Amino acid sequence: MARLENKVVLLSGGASGIGAETARLVVREGGKAVLADRDEAKGTALARELGPSALFVPVDVTEEATWQKAVATTVEAFGALHGLVNAAGIGVRNTIEDCSLEDYRRVNDINSLGTFLGCKSAFAAMKAAGGGSIVNISSVLGLRGSSAAMAYCASKGAVRSLTKYVALYGASSNVRCNSVHPGYIDTPMIAPRLDQAAGNRTFREYLEDLHPLGRLGRPDEVANMILFLLTDESTFSTGSEFVCDGGLTA
Amino acid sequence: MELSGQVAIVTGGASGIGAATATLLHDAGATVIVTDIDLAKDPPGRFVTHDVASEASWQALLADVLKTAGRLDILINNAGISGGPGTLESTTVETWQKVNAINSEGVFLGCKYAIEGMKQTGPDKSASKGSIVNVSSVAALIGSAGPVAYTASKGAVRLLTKSVAMHCAEQKYAIRCNSVHPGGVDTAIFNILWQTMGHEQGKAYVGGAHPIGRMAESEELGELLLWLASERSSFVTGAEFVADGGITTGLSRRRVIGAP
Numbered sequence: 001m002a003r004l005e006n007k008v009v010l011l012s013g014g015a016s017g018i019g020a021e022t023a024r025l026v027v028r029e030g031g032k033a034v035l036a037d038r039d040e041a042k043g044t045a046l047a048r049e050l051g052p053s054a055l056f057v058p059v060d061v062t063e064e065a066t067w068q069k070a071v072a073t074t075v076e077a078f079g080a081l082h083g084l085v086n087a088a089g090i091g092v093r094n095t096i097e098d099c100s101l102e103d104y105r106r107v108n109d110i111n112s113l114g115t116f117l118g119c120k121s122a123f124a125a126m127k128a129a130g131g132g133s134i135v136n137i138s139s140v141l142g143l144r145g146s147s148a149a150m151a152y153c154a155s156k157g158a159v160r161s162l163t164k165y166v167a168l169y170g171a172s173s174n175v176r177c178n179s180v181h182p183g184y185i186d187t188p189m190i191a192p193r194l195d196q197a198a199g200n201r202t203f204r205e206y207l208e209d210l211h212p213l214g215r216l217g218r219p220d221e222v223a224n225m226i227l228f229l230l231t232d233e234s235t236f237s238t239g240s241e242f243v244c245d246g247g248l249t250a
Numbered sequence: 251m252e253l254s255g256q257v258a259i260v261t262g263g264a265s266g267i268g269a270a271t272a273t274l275l276h277d278a279g280a281t282v283i284v285t286d287i288d289l290a291k292d293p294p295g296r297f298v299t300h301d302v303a304s305e306a307s308w309q310a311l312l313a314d315v316l317k318t319a320g321r322l323d324i325l326i327n328n329a330g331i332s333g334g335p336g337t338l339e340s341t342t343v344e345t346w347q348k349v350n351a352i353n354s355e356g357v358f359l360g361c362k363y364a365i366e367g368m369k370q371t372g373p374d375k376s377a378s379k380g381s382i383v384n385v386s387s388v389a390a391l392i393g394s395a396g397p398v399a400y401t402a403s404k405g406a407v408r409l410l411t412k413s414v415a416m417h418c419a420e421q422k423y424a425i426r427c428n429s430v431h432p433g434g435v436d437t438a439i440f441n442i443l444w445q446t447m448g449h450e451q452g453k454a455y456v457g458g459a460h461p462i463g464r465m466a467e468s469e470e471l472g473e474l475l476l477w478l479a480s481e482r483s484s485f486v487t488g489a490e491f492v493a494d495g496g497i498t499t500g501l502s503r504r505r506v507i508g509a510p
Contacts, residue, residue, distance in 0.1 A: 064343055096361050096414045101305050104358050112402055113346060120338055127510065142405075145412020145488055147420050154354060154410035157390070161405025164393030169338045169506040239393055 002030025003231045008078040010034045010070060012061050012118055013088030015043035017187035018137060018226070021219035022085055025227045027053045032078045036061075036070045037088070061088045061114030067121035074125070081125040082132040083230040086115040086159075089137060091189045096150045104151045111155035112162070119166045123175065131174025135229045136163045137222075138179040140245045160241065167239030176238035178229050183245030184210065185217040212247030251279025252480060257319040259283045259311070261302050261360060262329030264290035266437030267385060270468035271326050271475045278476060281319055285311060286329070302329045302356030308363045315367065322367035324479045327360040327384045327407075332439050336397045337508040346399040353403035354410070357384050361414045361427065368425050379424040383478045384411045385471075386429040388494045394504040395433070395497070404431075408490065415488030426487040428478050433494030434465040461496030 009026045013019035014035030020042075023033035027050045036059035037043040043056035055077055057070040074081050089111045094103055115136050126132035141149055142156030159179060166177040184190060184207045198206040208215050225244045228234055243249060258275045262268040263284035273294045276282045282295030290297045298314060301307045315322055333349035336342075361382055368380035389396035390404035411429040418425040434440075434456040443452045457464035474493050477483055492498060 095417045096358075096410075097365060097417070099358070099362070101355065101359065104355060108350065108354065108406065112350075112406065113343070116338075116341075116346060116398065116402060117343070120341070123339055142409060145409060145414075145416045147413060147417035150410065150413040150417070151358075153413040154358065154406040157409025158354070158402040158406040161390045161393070161408070162398065162402040165389075165398050165401040165506060166338055166393070168393040168504060169398075169509045171505075171509070173510050 003227070003233070004029040004031030007031040007082040007230070008034065008074060008080050009083035009085060009230060010036055010074050010081060010122060011085040011087055012036045012059060012114065014085075015039045015046055015056070017087070017189060018182065018185060018219050018222045019085065019087035020046055021223035022087065022226045023050065023054065025220075025223050026083075026230070027051070029227065029231070031083075034070065034074045034078070061117060062109045064117050064121065067117050071121050071125050080129040081122055082129050084118055084122040084126065084132070084134045085226055085230070086118045086134070086136045088114055089189070091149065091152055093148050094150055095147055099150050104154070107151035108155045108158065111152070112158035115159050116162060119162070119177065123170065126175045127170075127173040132176070133230050133234070134166060134170070134175065134177040135226050136177065136179045138163070138181050138241075140181050140183050140243070140248050142179065143181055143241070143243070143249055164239045171238065176235070178237055178240050178242055180222065180225055180229070181241055181243045181245060182222045183217050183248040185219055185222055187219055210248055211245065212250060215246065217244065217246055253278040253280035256280045256323040257283070257315065257321050258324035258326065258479065259285060259315060259322065259364070260326040260328060261285050261300065261356070263293065264288045266439065267432065267435060267468045267471045267475070268326065268328040269293075270472035271328065274469070274472045274476045275324065275479060278480070280324065283315055283319070302360060303351040305359055308359045312363045312367050316370060321371040322364060323371065323380045325360055325364035325380070325382045326475055326479065327357045327382065329356055330385060330439070333397055333399050334442060335508065336399060337506065338398050340508070341398050349399035350403045350406070353400065354406040357407050358410060361410070365418065365423070365425060369423065380426070381479045381483070382414065382425065382427040383475050384427065384429045385475075386411070386431050386490075388431050388433050388492065388498050391431055391492070391498050392504065394506050412488045419487060426483070428483075428486055428489050428491060430471065430474055430478065431490055431492045431494065432466065432471050433460055433497040435468055435471055436465045437468055459497060459502075460494065461500060464495065466493065466495060
């Protein structure tokens with residue numbers, strides 16, 4: 001039996017990377033995937049590929065009105081909302097000394113405010129559906145500090161703590177909320193930097209070496225963890241941290 | 251005295267944990283600059299009006315401190331607001347931004363400018379030395395200890411602290427950075443509750459959520475902050491220090507206030 005039969009899932013960042021891979025799994029498992037993304041070209045192309053069980057909605061995660069419209073469109077098209085995946089995010093390299101206030105705010109707005117607005121906008125519809133599952137994509141950098149990703153660390157730390165708040169807030173409405181903490185995954189977020197030099201090797205080699213498994217993660221490996229959290233296989237899990245990092249934080 | 255010759259900035263120093271810490275730092279021999287957006291009564295050092303959310307205000311403060319005191323050794327990033335009783339569904343973007351501007355961006359700016367100041371203290375970067383203590387909250391650790399925007403902002407401080415600690419270590423600056431996670435402390439951050447329940451009754455109510463059955467006094471946090479500020483904690487960096495009367499320790503029935 002399909003694991004997400006007739007379940008409707010809204011995914012921010014659904015047009016690429018982890019969000020897109022999760023959308024594929026949602027549809028494969030009998031669910032409906034609503035791709036919420038800024039990238040209309042990629043989003044509509046993926047929705048077309050996935051067929052009638054998928055839909056693209058334009059969303060800027062930092063704009064509450066676009067979230068509200070996305071939730072309304074989702075319920076209108078598929079009748080309900082059961083799952084939310086907050087996968088939209090940006091990765092910016094900066095240290096405490098070279099990060100501007102503007103950059104700090106931009107990273108936190110997209111990663112942290114964006115996740116808050118997703119949870120806030122989807123909550124009533126999920127409650128109305130009798131409950132649901134929210135999966136917030138944090139990072140291993142929501143668990144450990146990296147000198148080279150200061151603003152990103154802060155934003156993912158915010159998502160980690162926010163998730164526990166939402167879990168307790170939603171508990172009496174049967175809305176679960178968990179955070180996923182991927183290691184370095186081979187997605188468009190880090191792809192442009194992989195061939196750059198890092199000392200006497202490439203950045204890819206440097207990142208691979210951080211993971212005891214000796215490689216980067218694949219989007220589908222994270223998507224499988226998210227899928228588990230979206231399904232009724234994980235109904236007693238809420239407010240928890242799910243790590244998918246090739247052993248990086250071990 | 252232990253901190254003789256050292257210069258400390260304490261933000262949010264006009265009251266609560268900041269005021270208590272400023273007094274303890276002063277009593278340990280440090281020259282303390284007390285900053286706040288509200289005027290401080292009888293501060294244990296020079297008072298400077300300071301808005302932690304304003305980069306220009308941090309720049310002016312650092313220039314002032316380096317000019318008048320000549321160095322910077324300690325920064326206590328203590329200023330913070332609760333933002334009022336907002337839930338997931340009732341909190342506006344405006345409130346979110348205001349709380350994060352003070353609690354998260356304020357700490358970011360504090361760390362950034364403190365490092366700049368601490369680097370100028372010695373003749374070269376290997377002589378840069380100092381301790382930054384960021385006041386986070388148990389709200390960063392558990393999901394029911396504060397409003398939603400506050401919770402997220404304190405989660406940001408928790409991880410920002412680790413990034414700063416790693417950066418300073420990698421750059422070979424002798425600058426440490428740690429986070430402190432207080433439980434309920436009897437300070438003005440609970441003013442709304444004091445107004446609705448009365449101070450003593452409110453204190454008993456919040457205190458009752460803590461296994462040791464009471465709220466903390468600001469001085470009890472000040473002692474921890476003093477220890478982290480001093481060289482007694484010289485091998486400590488990037489770590490989380492909980493002083494919460496046991497609230498994150500055991501099992502208890504926890505609910506978010508205002509949850510449906």
